[in-house]
Amino acid sequence: MPDWNKKFKAEYDYARTWLANESNFDKEWQPLIKRLYKLMSTEGFDAGYDSALSDLRKQVTCGDKGIIGHKTVTEDHGILKAVGAWADDANGVVEAKAKMRAAALKLLRHVYLLNRSGNRKVWVVSLPTELHDWPSDDLNARANTQIATRILLRSSSEIFNREAKKHLESSTQHALAWCQKTGIVLAEANKAASGGGGKKGVDSLNLVKRWFADPATSITDLSGYIATLTAGFKGIIAMLNKGHFVLTDWVPLRTASTASDISFLNSEAFTFRSNGEGMDVVYIEKSFFTDDPGGIVHGQKNWTRVVVHELTHLVCGTEDVNIGRARYAWYGIGPHAGFPGSAAIRNADSWAFFCADCAGILTESERKKALKII
Numbered sequence: 001m002p003d004w005n006k007k008f009k010a011e012y013d014y015a016r017t018w019l020a021n022e023s024n025f026d027k028e029w030q031p032l033i034k035r036l037y038k039l040m041s042t043e044g045f046d047a048g049y050d051s052a053l054s055d056l057r058k059q060v061t062c063g064d065k066g067i068i069g070h071k072t073v074t075e076d077h078g079i080l081k082a083v084g085a086w087a088d089d090a091n092g093v094v095e096a097k098a099k100m101r102a103a104a105l106k107l108l109r110h111v112y113l114l115n116r117s118g119n120r121k122v123w124v125v126s127l128p129t130e131l132h133d134w135p136s137d138d139l140n141a142r143a144n145t146q147i148a149t150r151i152l153l154r155s156s157s158e159i160f161n162r163e164a165k166k167h168l169e170s171s172t173q174h175a176l177a178w179c180q181k182t183g184i185v186l187a188e189a190n191k192a193a194s195g196g197g198g199k200k201g202v203d204s205l206n207l208v209k210r211w212f213a214d215p216a217t218s219i220t221d222l223s224g225y226i227a228t229l230t231a232g233f234k235g236i237i238a239m240l241n242k243g244h245f246v247l248t249d250w251v252p253l254r255t256a257s258t259a260s261d262i263s264f265l266n267s268e269a270f271t272f273r274s275n276g277e278g279m280d281v282v283y284i285e286k287s288f289f290t291d292d293p294g295g296i297v298h299g300q301k302n303w304t305r306v307v308v309h310e311l312t313h314l315v316c317g318t319e320d321v322n323i324g325r326a327r328y329a330w331y332g333i334g335p336h337a338g339f340p341g342s343a344a345i346r347n348a349d350s351w352a353f354f355c356a357d358c359a360g361i362l363t364e365s366e367r368k369k370a371l372k373i374i
Helices: 008-019 027-039 052-058 074-084 094-111 135-142 144-153 164-192 198-212 221-242 251-255 259-265 301-317 347-359 364-370
Strands: 061-066 070-071 110-113 122-127 246-247 281-284
Touching: 008 027, 008 052, 008 094, 008 135, 008 281, 008 301, 052 110, 061 074, 061 259, 074 094, 074 144, 094 135, 094 144, 094 347, 110 164, 122 164, 135 144, 164 198, 164 221, 164 301, 164 347, 164 364, 198 221, 221 246, 221 301, 251 259, 259 347, 281 301, 301 347, 347 364
Parallel strands: 122 246, 246 281
Antiparallel strands: 061 070, 110 122
8 A cells, every 4th residue: 555644745744844943944045935834724725825926936047146146056956055055176076964855846847836816726746757755855855966956956847738737727627616506506405405495496306316415315324415515615615715625636656566656646636534634635646637438428428527526535535436346437337226325425426426416527428337236
């Protein structure tokens, strides 16, 4: 199994401690270090200081000031100068504490705020593919010389290219819109379950039944499911509106060698149930952008479905219920005696496809495939 102690939050908190004292950095860098530290609040990245990230990306290539301005330097030079560790002689070593300050800057160098719509913000951490671990661990393990440190600090081939970042941004925006529409459907379904609501309420109640009611489900059960779903989707919307949501890959998995690690590396995404990390993070892995021909939905629909699926794990504590097999839609999530409503209401893909159905984006064929009885 992956080393679950190597969560993004652990790297985030560690980097934050190294930025706490700006006097440990080059004098020219100290005003920016103060802002970067404020960016890294105890809850997560603070969008009020996101301009510090673009300033960081400029300053790492800014060398000594000359007659006509600052000369341009490579990013490894700029970062090592910031931490007081640049040496013209590449044969030496970088002091351990200086490396950790450099690791904090390397982490932030590859953080991006992608969505600025109101409070709805998504942060993407897109570390270079040359890294084998989070920056602090990789520099500690592999940057044993000045030249080795330089090589890691100048790495630039990010895991998510510009197009992937745009897709991740869109997926989060669509996920929020789906959840908001789901909340409206659930409000109408609740009216119908209480004996009111008219045709709109009846249609909404039938939509809930479609994904969560087996033949033995009572109206009392159904009312409980509606309450659970309502609280869950409200929680997701509230979390996204906090503005701290982070997408990244689990960097230590990049060198996966065991079957367990490789299975996580080759997944679409994963997270920790019920905010088990203590930070709002979803890990995007190799299969996220892979078009699985056996899948139910594809492209932007599927990317959004994955995000909603993971958000229900993260915020609502859903599971990948295993009855016959893990109950993903491609296997069949139609509720029945063998997969009762009491299981569907715990199942992440049931939530995700219900959400997609509420948003009106499923075709009849997609819906039929997902509701297969097995």
